[in-house]
Amino acid sequence: MMTQVAVGENDRRSATKPARARSMPLLLRFSEAEYELGCCRRTLYNMIASGTLEHVVVGERMSRITSRSVRRAAARRRKPAPIANLKNSGATK
Secondary structure (H helix, E strand, O other), X not given: OOOOOOOOHHHHHHHHHHHHHOOOOOEEOHHHXXXXXXOOHHHHHHHXXXXXXXXXXXXXXXXXXXXXXXXXXXXXXXXXXXOOOOOOOOOOO
């Protein structure tokens, strides 16, 4: 006995697997981007104006920020931990 599958059903499942594997959606709301970057809305606007963040207009009154640009901006904002200066720390050998 053969099982019939609707045309395109397998294609749809395989197309959604990469989307499920990602931890973030492709486009983020401004509030979500604020949370991810730990900044205010004004800073987001400044980052969009400078080209740091990619801004996508979705509708007449709706826009989103790409998650890829948010991840890149977060990586740039991350600062390495300072290296302890052992000479002035009072530590002895």
